[in-house]
Amino acid sequence: MSRPHAAIFGCAGPDLAPEERAFFRDIDPLGFILFARNVDTPERTRRLVEDLRSSVARADAPVLIDQEGGRVARLRQPHWRKAPPARLLGELYARDPERGLEATRLNSRLLAADVASVGCDVDCLPVLDIAFPETHAVIGDRAYADRPEPVAALGRAAAEGLLAEGVMPVIKHIPGHGRAMVDSHHALPTVSATLDLLERTDFLPFRLLADLPGDV
Numbered sequence: 001m002s003r004p005h006a007a008i009f010g011c012a013g014p015d016l017a018p019e020e021r022a023f024f025r026d027i028d029p030l031g032f033i034l035f036a037r038n039v040d041t042p043e044r045t046r047r048l049v050e051d052l053r054s055s056v057a058r059a060d061a062p063v064l065i066d067q068e069g070g071r072v073a074r075l076r077q078p079h080w081r082k083a084p085p086a087r088l089l090g091e092l093y094a095r096d097p098e099r100g101l102e103a104t105r106l107n108s109r110l111l112a113a114d115v116a117s118v119g120c121d122v123d124c125l126p127v128l129d130i131a132f133p134e135t136h137a138v139i140g141d142r143a144y145a146d147r148p149e150p151v152a153a154l155g156r157a158a159a160e161g162l163l164a165e166g167v168m169p170v171i172k173h174i175p176g177h178g179r180a181m182v183d184s185h186h187a188l189p190t191v192s193a194t195l196d197l198l199e200r201t202d203f204l205p206f207r208l209l210a211d212l213p214g215d216v
Contacts, residue, residue: 004028004056008064014040016051024055031062034120039074042118049119064122064170067111070141080114083107086127086154087141093150101157108161115167122168126158128205129178138183148204155205159212171209175202 009029011020014037024032032052039045053061065074070085089107093100108125115123129135130151131143144154159169173184176198180189193202 002028004030004058004061006030008033008062010035011038011048011052014038014044014048016048016055021051021055024052025057028056029061031064031122033064034074034118035066036074039076039118042079045075045118053119062122062168063120064124065115065118065120066124067115067120068125068127068142069107069111072142075114075118081110083111085141086144087131089154090144090150093154094145097153101153104154104157105161105164108158109165112162112165112167116165121166122170123162124170124172125162126155126169126171127173128152128155128171128209129173130202130205132179134181135178136180136183136189138185139178139180143178148201152205152208155209156212159209163213169212171206171212175206178202 005028007029008031009024010033011017034045034049038048049063052063053059066072067075068086069083073083076082084107089100089104092103111123111125127139127142127144128151129139129143130148131139131146135143144151155171159171162169176191176193177184177189179191179193179202182189
Protein backbone atom coordinates (compact mmCIF):
# COMPACT_ATOMS: atom_id res chain seq x y z
CA MET A 1 0.00 0.00 0.00
CA SER A 2 1.49 3.35 -1.00
CA ARG A 3 2.01 6.04 1.60
CA PRO A 4 0.36 9.46 1.24
CA HIS A 5 2.52 12.38 0.18
CA ALA A 6 3.78 14.39 3.17
CA ALA A 7 1.88 17.53 2.23
CA ILE A 8 -1.12 19.47 3.51
CA PHE A 9 -3.49 20.93 0.90
CA GLY A 10 -6.34 23.42 0.95
CA CYS A 11 -9.23 23.97 -1.42
CA ALA A 12 -10.77 27.03 -3.02
CA GLY A 13 -14.14 27.40 -1.34
CA PRO A 14 -16.76 26.01 1.03
CA ASP A 15 -17.53 23.06 -1.25
CA LEU A 16 -15.15 20.57 -2.82
CA ALA A 17 -15.12 20.98 -6.60
CA PRO A 18 -15.01 17.85 -8.80
CA GLU A 19 -11.60 18.80 -10.20
CA GLU A 20 -10.25 19.26 -6.66
CA ARG A 21 -11.58 15.86 -5.64
CA ALA A 22 -9.89 14.27 -8.64
CA PHE A 23 -6.63 16.08 -7.93
CA PHE A 24 -6.57 15.00 -4.28
CA ARG A 25 -7.42 11.42 -5.27
CA ASP A 26 -4.43 11.33 -7.63
CA ILE A 27 -1.95 13.22 -5.42
CA ASP A 28 -3.06 11.61 -2.13
CA PRO A 29 -1.83 14.29 0.30
CA LEU A 30 -1.29 13.47 3.97
CA GLY A 31 -4.07 15.85 4.99
CA PHE A 32 -5.84 19.15 4.53
CA ILE A 33 -6.26 22.60 6.07
CA LEU A 34 -9.29 24.89 6.25
CA PHE A 35 -9.10 28.66 5.80
CA ALA A 36 -11.75 31.34 6.23
CA ARG A 37 -12.83 30.88 2.62
CA ASN A 38 -13.80 27.30 3.40
CA VAL A 39 -16.04 28.00 6.40
CA ASP A 40 -19.77 28.62 6.08
CA THR A 41 -22.46 27.06 8.28
CA PRO A 42 -21.49 24.23 10.66
CA GLU A 43 -23.30 21.71 8.46
CA ARG A 44 -21.67 22.87 5.23
CA THR A 45 -18.22 23.01 6.82
CA ARG A 46 -18.62 19.53 8.27
CA ARG A 47 -19.64 18.22 4.85
CA LEU A 48 -16.54 19.78 3.29
CA VAL A 49 -14.31 18.04 5.83
CA GLU A 50 -16.03 14.74 5.11
CA ASP A 51 -15.60 15.28 1.38
CA LEU A 52 -11.92 16.08 1.78
CA ARG A 53 -11.31 12.84 3.65
CA SER A 54 -13.38 10.80 1.23
CA SER A 55 -11.38 12.20 -1.69
CA VAL A 56 -8.32 10.30 -0.42
CA ALA A 57 -10.35 7.38 1.00
CA ARG A 58 -8.82 7.84 4.45
CA ALA A 59 -11.17 8.59 7.32
CA ASP A 60 -8.16 9.40 9.50
CA ALA A 61 -6.62 12.00 7.15
CA PRO A 62 -5.80 14.97 9.42
CA VAL A 63 -7.70 18.19 8.78
CA LEU A 64 -6.07 21.28 10.26
CA ILE A 65 -7.51 24.67 11.12
CA ASP A 66 -6.18 27.89 12.68
CA GLN A 67 -8.47 28.47 15.64
CA GLU A 68 -6.40 30.51 18.10
CA GLY A 69 -9.02 32.91 19.38
CA GLY A 70 -8.72 36.67 19.05
CA ARG A 71 -8.01 37.83 15.50
CA VAL A 72 -7.08 34.42 14.17
CA ALA A 73 -10.24 32.34 14.14
CA ARG A 74 -11.66 30.55 11.11
CA LEU A 75 -14.78 29.52 13.03
CA ARG A 76 -16.58 32.74 13.95
CA GLN A 77 -19.82 34.11 15.30
CA PRO A 78 -22.73 33.63 15.00
CA HIS A 79 -22.13 29.89 14.81
CA TRP A 80 -19.10 29.67 17.09
CA ARG A 81 -17.86 31.32 20.27
CA LYS A 82 -15.60 34.36 20.23
CA ALA A 83 -12.48 33.37 22.20
CA PRO A 84 -9.96 35.75 23.81
CA PRO A 85 -6.54 36.46 22.29
CA ALA A 86 -3.45 34.94 23.86
CA ARG A 87 -2.31 38.23 25.38
CA LEU A 88 -5.34 38.38 27.68
CA LEU A 89 -4.52 34.92 28.99
CA GLY A 90 -0.92 36.02 29.47
CA GLU A 91 -2.03 39.08 31.44
CA LEU A 92 -4.14 36.89 33.71
CA TYR A 93 -1.17 34.56 34.19
CA ALA A 94 1.03 37.52 35.18
CA ARG A 95 -1.45 38.41 37.95
CA ASP A 96 -2.26 34.86 39.04
CA PRO A 97 -0.29 32.03 37.40
CA GLU A 98 -2.59 29.25 38.59
CA ARG A 99 -5.74 30.95 37.29
CA GLY A 100 -3.96 31.89 34.07
CA LEU A 101 -2.99 28.29 33.35
CA GLU A 102 -6.44 26.97 34.21
CA ALA A 103 -8.13 29.59 32.02
CA THR A 104 -5.82 28.71 29.14
CA ARG A 105 -6.56 24.99 29.44
CA LEU A 106 -10.30 25.62 29.59
CA ASN A 107 -10.19 28.03 26.67
CA SER A 108 -8.36 25.46 24.57
CA ARG A 109 -10.84 22.75 25.47
CA LEU A 110 -13.62 25.01 24.23
CA LEU A 111 -11.66 25.79 21.06
CA ALA A 112 -11.11 22.08 20.54
CA ALA A 113 -14.82 21.36 20.93
CA ASP A 114 -15.59 23.87 18.18
CA VAL A 115 -12.85 22.47 15.94
CA ALA A 116 -14.02 18.90 16.48
CA SER A 117 -17.65 19.87 15.82
CA VAL A 118 -16.86 20.33 12.12
CA GLY A 119 -14.64 17.26 11.93
CA CYS A 120 -11.22 18.91 12.17
CA ASP A 121 -8.76 17.10 14.41
CA VAL A 122 -5.71 19.42 14.41
CA ASP A 123 -5.64 23.01 15.70
CA CYS A 124 -2.66 25.21 14.79
CA LEU A 125 -2.15 26.36 18.37
CA PRO A 126 -0.30 27.33 20.59
CA VAL A 127 1.67 30.34 19.38
CA LEU A 128 5.11 30.24 21.01
CA ASP A 129 6.45 33.48 19.55
CA ILE A 130 7.69 35.96 22.15
CA ALA A 131 6.43 39.54 22.09
CA PHE A 132 9.21 42.11 21.77
CA PRO A 133 8.96 45.89 21.32
CA GLU A 134 9.78 45.43 17.64
CA THR A 135 7.35 42.54 17.06
CA HIS A 136 5.21 43.12 13.97
CA ALA A 137 1.48 43.59 14.48
CA VAL A 138 0.79 40.35 12.59
CA ILE A 139 1.75 38.66 15.87
CA GLY A 140 0.78 41.38 18.35
CA ASP A 141 -1.77 40.06 20.85
CA ARG A 142 -1.37 36.52 19.53
CA ALA A 143 1.73 36.20 21.75
CA TYR A 144 1.16 35.16 25.37
CA ALA A 145 3.98 37.19 26.87
CA ASP A 146 7.30 38.96 26.44
CA ARG A 147 9.39 36.31 28.20
CA PRO A 148 10.03 32.69 27.23
CA GLU A 149 9.05 31.05 30.53
CA PRO A 150 5.39 32.21 30.63
CA VAL A 151 5.08 31.60 26.89
CA ALA A 152 6.18 28.00 27.42
CA ALA A 153 3.93 27.48 30.45
CA LEU A 154 0.85 28.90 28.74
CA GLY A 155 1.67 27.12 25.49
CA ARG A 156 1.76 23.79 27.31
CA ALA A 157 -1.53 24.54 29.04
CA ALA A 158 -3.11 25.36 25.68
CA ALA A 159 -1.81 22.12 24.16
CA GLU A 160 -3.09 20.12 27.14
CA GLY A 161 -6.55 21.62 26.69
CA LEU A 162 -6.64 20.61 23.03
CA LEU A 163 -5.38 17.10 23.71
CA ALA A 164 -7.98 16.62 26.47
CA GLU A 165 -10.63 16.94 23.76
CA GLY A 166 -8.82 14.73 21.26
CA VAL A 167 -7.47 17.54 19.06
CA MET A 168 -3.80 17.60 18.10
CA PRO A 169 -1.87 20.84 18.76
CA VAL A 170 0.67 22.40 16.40
CA ILE A 171 3.28 24.66 18.00
CA LYS A 172 4.11 27.70 15.90
CA HIS A 173 5.47 29.70 14.29
CA ILE A 174 9.25 29.32 14.42
CA PRO A 175 11.96 30.38 16.91
CA GLY A 176 12.83 34.02 16.29
CA HIS A 177 9.60 34.91 14.53
CA GLY A 178 8.59 37.23 17.35
CA ARG A 179 11.54 39.45 16.47
CA ALA A 180 10.36 39.90 12.88
CA MET A 181 9.57 43.50 11.97
CA VAL A 182 7.67 42.63 8.80
CA ASP A 183 4.70 40.40 8.08
CA SER A 184 6.17 37.11 6.88
CA HIS A 185 3.08 36.53 4.72
CA HIS A 186 4.24 39.42 2.51
CA ALA A 187 7.99 39.86 3.05
CA LEU A 188 11.02 37.89 4.19
CA PRO A 189 11.91 38.81 7.78
CA THR A 190 15.51 39.30 8.82
CA VAL A 191 16.43 38.61 12.44
CA SER A 192 19.74 40.05 13.62
CA ALA A 193 19.80 38.53 17.12
CA THR A 194 22.79 36.32 17.90
CA LEU A 195 22.44 32.57 18.09
CA ASP A 196 23.35 32.68 21.78
CA LEU A 197 20.53 35.14 22.50
CA LEU A 198 18.05 33.17 20.44
CA GLU A 199 18.94 29.97 22.29
CA ARG A 200 18.38 31.66 25.66
CA THR A 201 15.07 33.24 24.67
CA ASP A 202 13.21 32.44 21.45
CA PHE A 203 14.29 28.79 21.22
CA LEU A 204 13.34 28.02 24.83
CA PRO A 205 9.53 27.61 24.52
CA PHE A 206 9.96 25.33 21.50
CA ARG A 207 12.58 23.28 23.34
CA LEU A 208 10.43 22.97 26.46
CA LEU A 209 7.44 21.76 24.45
CA ALA A 210 9.39 19.41 22.18
CA ASP A 211 7.83 16.40 23.94
CA LEU A 212 4.35 17.17 22.65
CA PRO A 213 2.91 14.63 20.20
CA GLY A 214 3.56 15.52 16.60
CA ASP A 215 2.71 12.59 14.37
CA VAL A 216 0.45 14.47 11.95
